[in-house]
């Protein structure tokens with residue numbers, strides 16, 4: 001929506017009102033320029049034929065164009081109006097045709113070519129002033145509309161962000177996670193690149209809450225979120241709050257070995273932060289366990305299968321003593337080797 005209105009051709013909002021006057025006869029041009037200034041136009045840009053008119057239009061972005069139909073050279077005013085319209089896709093600078101011709105067909109051709117109004121020469125000052133007033137009014141309304149559209153666009157963007165944001169931690173929430181994981185699976189399938197999903201769960205967090213209280217629990221969750229944001233250094237890495245004290249990391253273009261290095265860095269950084277755990281049988285500071293799955297997605301890969309695999313690996317990490325990361329695929333490889 002904003003794209004169509006707020007095009008690059010829109011003049012800056014606080015610029016004085018300007019008119020581009022395209023007229024080949026110097027005496028008529030001087031007279032009209034004078035009348036325009038008397039009518040309150042701050043800047044009158046003057047051109048005598050097609051090329052300088054288009055150059056000025058591109059460069060100075062006038063608010064209104066007064067355009068003579070008959071111009072010297074090969075191009076007439078209709079042609080100039082069409083080029084002007086092409087130069088501002090989505091934008092709309094009012095164009096008023098000027099001509100000694102007053103046939104109905106000329107009016108028709110002028111409007112067809114992209115004109116908004118038509119003035120027959122010699123132009124009466126009072127008529128010129130009235131048309132300008134009308135165009136200025138339209139111009140002001142359009143500016144207001146552009147501003148409102150911009151505001152609406154910003155508000156919509158903010159709303160979209162809020163819909164996918166977890167309020168406690170500021171991380172992407174479950175809804176955002178679902179969307180992004182789906183997108184990244186499609187991208188990795190297309191590009192044949194490895195995608196890693198890591199589910200992390202804080203260890204003995206119930207005991208944390210029970211001993212320190214929920215408010216301190218929330219503080220700890222925010223600190224964990226900060227750590228996750230810090231380790232997600234690549235632009236497409238995403239840290240999300242999957243639910244409660246569970247977090248999910250989506251790491252595009254990350255093979256198994258890279259995922260393990262990442263997990264070690266994450267566990268190490270969380271320990272360095274040293275969030276005191278008041279009642280953990282494992283460690284004096286908060287720790288987490290993680291389940292990892294890595295694959296180059298194919299037609300059978302879905303968000304559900306990836307989450308199930310990461311969850312299974314997480315369950316194994318918890319069962320084996322917590323404060324560790326397990327990879328679903330590495331576990332599978334080990335099982336396969338044992339079978340042989």
Ligand SMILES: Nc1nc2c(ncn2[C@@H]2O[C@H](COP(=O)(O)OP(=O)(O)OP(=O)(O)O)[C@@H](O)[C@H]2O)c(=O)[nH]1
Pocket residue numbers: 168201202203204205206207209213214215216217218221243244245318322
């Ligand atoms: N403070 C706080 N606590 C939360 C929030 N969401 C979930 N929790 C708590 O996280 C705890 C999760 O407990 P469990 O699922 O039993 O897991 P755990 O105690 O961490 O045990 P393991 O995962 O087996 O190590 C519960 O006490 C929840 O109340 C939250 O937003 N804030």
